Amino acid sequence: MKQKSSKGPSWCGSRQRRALHTPYDAKIAEYAHRGHLVPPRAILKNAGHIAGIRESGLVNIAVLDHVAEHIRAGMTTADVDRLVFEKTKELGGVPAPLGYRGFPKSTCTSINEEVCHGIPSEEITLKDGDIVNVDVSTIYKGYFSDSSRMFCIGTVNAEKRRLVDVARECVERGLAEVKPWGFLGDMGQAVHDCARAHGYTVVREVGGHGVGLKFHEEPFVSYVTKRGTDMLLVPGMIFTIEPMINMGRAAITLDKANGWTIRTEDGLPSAQWEIMVLVTEDGHEVLAY
Ligand code: MF3
Numbered sequence: 128m129k130q131k132s133s134k135g136p137s138w139c140g141s142r143q144r145r146a147l148h149t150p151y152d153a154k155i156a157e158y159a160h161r162g163h164l165v166p167p168r169a170i171l172k173n174a175g176h177i178a179g180i181r182e183s184g185l186v187n188i189a190v191l192d193h194v195a196e197h198i199r200a201g202m203t204t205a206d207v208d209r210l211v212f213e214k215t216k217e218l219g220g221v222p223a224p225l226g227y228r229g230f231p232k233s234t235c236t237s238i239n240e241e242v243c244h245g246i247p248s249e250e251i252t253l254k255d256g257d258i259v260n261v262d263v264s265t266i267y268k269g270y271f272s273d274s275s276r277m278f279c280i281g282t283v284n285a286e287k288r289r290l291v292d293v294a295r296e297c298v299e300r301g302l303a304e305v306k307p308w309g310f311l312g313d314m315g316q317a318v319h320d321c322a323r324a325h326g327y328t329v330v331r332e333v334g335g336h337g338v339g340l341k342f343h344e345e346p347f348v349s350y351v352t353k354r355g356t357d358m359l360l361v362p363g364m365i366f367t368i369e370p371m372i373n374m375g376r377a378a379i380t381l382d383k384a385n386g387w388t389i390r391t392e393d394g395l396p397s398a399q400w401e402i403m404v405l406v407t408e409d410g411h412e413v414l415a416y
């Protein structure tokens with residue numbers, strides 16, 4: 128639908144255009160006045176943005192469904208990358224990771240002790256018993272989406288299966304806390320509490336992010352925050368919930384040779400699910416999973 132004219136000076140006399148204001152400006156200003164961290168206006172999406180980002184999310188979901196259908200033992204992670212590239216193209220999208228800050232592939236494939244940002248390779252073959260995260264991000268008509276899933280290859284032992292299941296439960300517990308005029312820390316604490324209740328740890332240095340108009344926007348989404356703290360949640364915010372849950376210690380290392388891949392320091396497995404969520408007027412809507 129066409130919007131009312133966005134031309135002309137805004138009511139507050141700033142040089143910004145009217146469209147940059149939201150119906151929630153006054154309420155947000157009150158929270159800011161009380162000392163809360165509030166979202167910058169640039170990350171609050173309007174109805175047009177949301178429609179576009181929702182479509183992008185549907186492409187992302189379809190690509191992950193395609194991966195789910197074909198992934199199996201014996202495949203290389205480069206094969207998985209080709210599945211992502213071809214399906215994304217077929218649906219009219221562009222893989223967001225390809226060329227992003229020099230990233231060489233269309234998706235990230237992180238196996239077992241790899242926490243995130245594994246680089247697909249012809250040399251890496253998925254084998255029976257592996258757990259692997261496939262992280263898919265799509266640009267569709269200029270709008271960004273991002274989500275990831277875990278896949279169990281063949282027969283996975285109970286210990287690793289439990290890690291995968293709990294990582295998913297952590298995301299769901301966090302998601303349940305996402306509602307307008309709550310705080311990002313409500314979500315973060317729910318994730319952390321869930322991981323700890325199962326004897327697992329949460330990676331601190333890497334987190335989720337705002338997404339939609341760009342690949343990575345504010346805020347940084349942590350899972351070691353406390354209820355009632357961190358950024359105020361306002362309708363129109365879109366961000367990822369993508370905690371990395373470690374079976375052992377939380378400490379991580381960066382692969383210095385490729386500059387990307389993060390692994391657990393203790394070599395124990397890590398699992399991650401990623402969803403993309405919109406804060407709505409009465410709760411939330413999942414845009415990709
Ligand atoms: N979902 C991942 C993230 O937001 C995707 C990373 S793609 C890469 O971190 F190119 F940065 F590796």
Ligand code: CO
Pocket residue numbers: 273274335336367369401
């Ligand atoms: Co992400």
